[in-house]
Amino acid sequence: MSKITGQCLCGAVTYSTESEPLRMAQCHCKACQRASGTGHMSLAFFKEEDVAITGTFSEFASVADSGNENIRGFCGTCGARLFGRNSARAGVMAVAVGTADDNSWFSPQVIVYNKDKPAWDCMDGELTSFDEMPPPPK
Numbered sequence: 363m364s365k366i367t368g369q370c371l372c373g374a375v376t377y378s379t380e381s382e383p384l385r386m387a388q389c390h391c392k393a394c395q396r397a398s399g400t401g402h403m404s405l406a407f408f409k410e411e412d413v414a415i416t417g418t419f420s421e422f423a424s425v426a427d428s429g430n431e432n433i434r435g436f437c438g439t440c441g442a443r444l445f446g447r448n449s450a451r452a453g454v455m456a457v458a459v460g461t462a463d464d465n466s467w468f469s470p471q472v473i474v475y476n477k478d479k480p481a482w483d484c485m486d487g488e489l490t491s492f493d494e495m496p497p498p499p500k
Contacts, residue, residue: 368444386472472489
């Protein structure tokens with residue numbers, strides 16, 4: 363895979379990585395719906411140390427239904443959601459795929475929180491889906 367770059371809407375926060383995603387997923391949980399303003403978030407997960415970030419972003423922490431802390435990173439100027447971290451997966455960072463300059467590399471491997479998926483948000487029926495969050499891959 364070639365270098366992945368991206369930015370927020372106003373360009374104040376940018377990121378890049380040259381590593382392969384650890385996992386790619388679509389999440390339909392209510393929190394992702396509220397954070398994205400639509401039916402799901404498309405997320406690619408990388409080792410946090412492999413993602414270079416420039417600019418200053420803000421974070422918002424909430425408690426997931428698992429009891430873990432979910433931290434969302436967003437631009438403090440334009441409000442664009444860029445990153446996510448979860449206390450259950452130390453050292454892993456989610457990147458909001460829609461913020462990538464070229465996101466043609468994205469190919470979701472799994473759908474999570476399928477039980478919350480709106481009927482109008484059509485997904486690939488061939489993908490493995492879970493009603494909630496499955497255990498982390500081994």
